Amino acid sequence: MKYLYYPGCSLEGTAKEYHASSVALMTALDAELLEIRDWTCCGASAAPAVSELLSHVLAARNLALAEQMSREGGDGGPDILVPCSACYLNLKTVGEKVKTDIGLREKINTVLKEEGLEFNNFLNVRHELDVLVRDFTADIISDKVGHPLTGVLAAPYYGCQCLRPFIEFDDPEKPRSMEGLIRATGATVFEWNMGPACCGASHMSTKPEVGMHLVGNILRQAKDADVILTVCPMCQMNLEAYQKKVGRACDENFNISVVYLPQFLGMAMGVPETKTRLSLNLSITSEFKDKYRRLIDAPGILMPESGGSLQKENGYV
C-alpha cells in the first residue's frame, strides 16, 4: 500500500505526536507514505471565514502538487492520506466543488498557473481513519497486535469533519468505524453517544465560555472510560489541554487520558514509545500509564527497540 501524505501544519507543531505515531503505524502496517513535496497550509478554518476563493486555492495548490507526484509514479494513484479532519475537509471540499462548478476550477487554475501548477482533480482525498478501517481493516490490525490492551476501556471520539458533511466511510450521526479497531487491540469499546459531538473547534480560543461548555459535555460523558481516542489535532487539543479549566468552570474534576488513535493502535502493536510519542500528550493519567505498563511488562512480551510489530517473534500470537 502506498499513499500520498498530507500532514498539515498542526502535525509539524502542536500535533507532532499524531504525525510520529501515524508514520510509525503505517510503517508497521507495511504501508508507504510519500509526503507531498512543498505542501502548504490547506486554509484551515480561517480561510473559509475570510475568503471562499482563497480557501479553495490554498487547498487546491496541495492537490495539484500531489497530482504532479502521482504523474511521476505513472499509475494514476495513489490516494491522499490526511490525518487532520479540518485539512481533510478542506482538501475534499475543493475536489467536490469543482465537479459541479467548472468556473471555479478555471479560477483556481488561473492562480496556480503562476507557479506552473494545474489542478485536475483526479486523486482521492481520504481521512486516516477511513484508510485504517477500509484498507487495513480491523482483522489485519488484530493480526499485528502484540500487546493486547485487555481491560482498557476506550471511548471512540470522531468529532465532526471526518464524518460530515461528506459521508464516506461511516454513519455521520452514529459512527462505529473505530469500534472494530478498538476491539482489534484487545481493548473494550466504551459505549457513549458523544463520539460524533462537536468539540467547539477554535471557540476554545475565541469564545472560551462556549468552547468550554461543549468540551465539558464530552469529558463528563467520558468520565468512566480509561481513555478517549481522537482522530483530529483540534479535537485532541481541546479535550486534553483544558480539563482543569473546564472542570473549574462547571465545578467538576476531569482527569481523563486522551490519545490519538494511531498512538493507541501503535501501543497495542508494539510500536515503541519513542515513536508513539506518548510523552508529548498533555493528559495521560497515572492509572492509564500503570495499566499500560502492566500490560506491556507481562511475561513473554518485550518492547521492541525499533518500530514494527513483534507479535510472532516473541511467540505471542
Add this chain to the structure above:
Amino acid sequence: MMSENRLKTNQPGCEDALNRVREMMSACIQCGTCSSSCPNVFAMEHVPRKLWRLLLDGRKTAVLNSKTYILCSSCYYCTLRCPRGLPLTTAMSHLTQIAGKENPGLFKESHAFYDAFLSSVETHGRVNETQFMALYFWEMKSPVLPLKYAALGMKLVSKGRITRPFLSLKKRSKKLKKLFDTTREMETRP
C-alpha cells in the same frame, strides 16, 4: 424579485455577497431542524432558523449584528439534516466573511484570529503558531490576553509541541505571497 429590495451594504462587494447568501437560503421552509441540531444554540440570541428568517426578510443589520454565524463551529449537523438540502454551514461562513469586511470591530476576537492565522500562512506557507498567536495578541491590543494562554503555551514549549519560531520557508513563502495577491485581486474584480 430580489433586485427590488436588495440589501444595501457599506463595503463594495458585500452587497452582492449578502444577496447571494439570501438566494442560497431562499428555499428555507423554517422547519427549525438547523436550530435543534446546532451544538452552540445555547449561546445564541437568534437561533439559526430565526437568522434565516431575518435574512430572507432583508433585515441586514439584525443579521450581521447577531452572534449566530460567528458561533458556528462548522460541525455540519445542520447541513447534514436540512430537509431542503441547503448549504447552511457554508452560508454561515459567508456571513462571517461579509461581517469581517463590513464591521470587523464587532466580533474582533474571531476576525483578528482568522486574519492573524492567514498572515502567518501568507508569510510562511505553513502556519507558525508562535507568530500566529503573537500577531493575534497584537491585533487584539489586550495586555491580559496573552496571560490566558501562558500556561498552555509553556506546557507546549516544554514538550516541544511548537513549530520552531520563524522557520525559514523563504522559497515557498514567496510563492504563497503571490497566490494570496492574485486571489485577492481576482476577488475584487467585478
